[in-house]
Amino acid sequence: MVTQGTPEETSAIAHTQAWVESVVVGLNLCPFAGREVSRGSVHYVDEPGSCFEDALQALIRECDRLDKHLDIETTLLVFSTGLEAFEIFLDLLELAEQLLIDQGYEGVYQLASFHPDYCFEGADEDDPANYTNRAPYPTLHLIREDSLARVLASYPDPEAIPEHNVEFIRRMGLDKMRTLLAACYGPEK
Numbered sequence: 001m002v003t004q005g006t007p008e009e010t011s012a013i014a015h016t017q018a019w020v021e022s023v024v025v026g027l028n029l030c031p032f033a034g035r036e037v038s039r040g041s042v043h044y045v046d047e048p049g050s051c052f053e054d055a056l057q058a059l060i061r062e063c064d065r066l067d068k069h070l071d072i073e074t075t076l077l078v079f080s081t082g083l084e085a086f087e088i089f090l091d092l093l094e095l096a097e098q099l100l101i102d103q104g105y106e107g108v109y110q111l112a113s114f115h116p117d118y119c120f121e122g123a124d125e126d127d128p129a130n131y132t133n134r135a136p137y138p139t140l141h142l143i144r145e146d147s148l149a150r151v152l153a154s155y156p157d158p159e160a161i162p163e164h165n166v167e168f169i170r171r172m173g174l175d176k177m178r179t180l181l182a183a184c185y186g187p188e189k
Contacts, residue, residue, distance in 0.1 A: 012080035041073035131177035
């Protein structure tokens with residue numbers, strides 16, 4: 001599923017879809033994503049030029065969309081412009097998590113976050129492990145908690161997924177991960 005928009009918005013969505021397919025699914029970073037991609041139940045939205053207020057309104061709109069459309073399993077809210085600074089994005093993430101609580105969505109939807117400059121606290125900026133959360137654009141990922149609980153219940157050792165991903169990405173190396181992320185932009189970047 002794709003929300004149509006300007007060519008720039010459509011490009012941001014296409015780049016994000018390429019990342020989901022080649023990195024998230026292709027490297028099996030999320031063992032549950034492939035099923036949803038093949039079912040067409042991933043919804044992509046670009047919210048360009050976002051100030052915090054616009055971004056938070058978009059987040060609630062997407063929660064409302066998920067409430068109304070059970071055929072959408074998950075939403076990737078892409079911010080193609082406006083949140084390029086990682087520290088600013090982290091400020092938005094904190095507000096977004098609080099907003100979900102304030103709006104009664106705690107336990108209903110979970111947020112995951114991705115950013116082109118994602119860096120885990122205490123990690124070196126060039127640690128390949130950061131690429132487990134690096135995406136073409138700043139992105140908030142809304143996940144249905146009940147669906148997540150169902151798939152995790154039947155998955156052996158789900159707590160090991162992040163550790164496995166970090167080890168796997170480190171073995172792949174920084175150059176390979178940079179190349180994979182850059183390829184998501186296609187030939188125009």
